[in-house]
Amino acid sequence: MNRAFGNSRIVALIRVASILIGGVAEADIAPGAASAQAVAARGITVHITNHAAVDQKVLDRAGEILTHILEKVGVQATVLDGNSEMAGRQASKLSNVYIDVLPRERAERLRVSANVMGLAPGAATDHDRIKVFVFDHMVEKLVWDQVKAGVAGRASRVPHKTQILGYAMAHEIGHLLLHVASHSERGIMQASWDRAAMQDLAVETLTFSREEAERIQAEVARRTSRSSE
Numbered sequence: 307m308n309r310a311f312g313n314s315r316i317v318a319l320i321r322v323a324s325i326l327i328g329g330v331a332e333a334d335i336a337p338g339a340a341s342a343q344a345v346a347a348r349g350i351t352v353h354i355t356n357h358a359a360v361d362q363k364v365l366d367r368a369g370e371i372l373t374h375i376l377e378k379v380g381v382q383a384t385v386l387d388g389n390s391e392m393a394g395r396q397a398s399k400l401s402n403v404y405i406d407v408l409p410r411e412r413a414e415r416l417r418v419s420a421n422v423m424g425l426a427p428g429a430a431t432d433h434d435r436i437k438v439f440v441f442d443h444m445v446e447k448l449v450w451d452q453v454k455a456g457v458a459g460r461a462s463r464v465p466h467k468t469q470i471l472g473y474a475m476a477h478e479i480g481h482l483l484l485h486v487a488s489h490s491e492r493g494i495m496q497a498s499w500d501r502a503a504m505q506d507l508a509v510e511t512l513t514f515s516r517e518e519a520e521r522i523q524a525e526v527a528r529r530t531s532r533s534s535e
């Protein structure tokens with residue numbers, strides 16, 4: 307793949323599910339939507355903390371894209387600014403997910419591989435993980451890769467940073483909610499979004515697979531019920 311972001315190992319604390327990227331075909335789109343209404347009450351709160359000085363408008367739009375991605379698989383997400391609220395005051399632990407958007411220095415401190423765009427710290431066998439990282443400098447790099455591909459005539463659609471950031475966040479949350487460190491052949495959970503995936507991403511039709519959507523719904527339901535205990 308021309309912009310591989312594979313799994314990486316994190317040195318000290320954690321095993322890592324690396325980030326990235328995926329492409330998906332029309333057939334996989336919004337398969338979970340049929341049951342979306344049934345689980346509409348089951349939601350997660352996503353706290354996004356901007357440690358990388360990302361433009362707030364970009365971050366806000368990325369949050370909207372993330373919300374829309376999750377909505378397509380039947381999950382209602384409320385996005386909050388992790389810098390400003392009351393983030394820790396939610397009663398329910400497991401129905402809260404924390405996304406830290408980090409700059410290059412923080413990525414280097416975590417000793418992730420240079421080509422990794424994000425990660426979900428901890429072991430996939432830990433079903434109660436709530437934190438993920440997305441690395442802004444790698445999002446920027448991917449944006450520029452796409453711009454260059456567009457200029458070179460290799461891509462007809464060039465995604466905006468808001469879209470790549472939103473999808474990167476969805477990918478990492480996917481690792482948490484699916485309990486996997488591994489990746490899928492296609493879709494948001496693809497290890498490295500291929501050209502077709504980037505084209506779908508640019509029009510925001512890239513999605514989780516049907517099977518992933520079902521598992522994500524079940525996991526959110528579990529987390530919601532655990533939270534109300």
Ligand SMILES: [Zn+2]
Nearest residue numbers: 323324325326
């Ligand atoms: Zn990944």
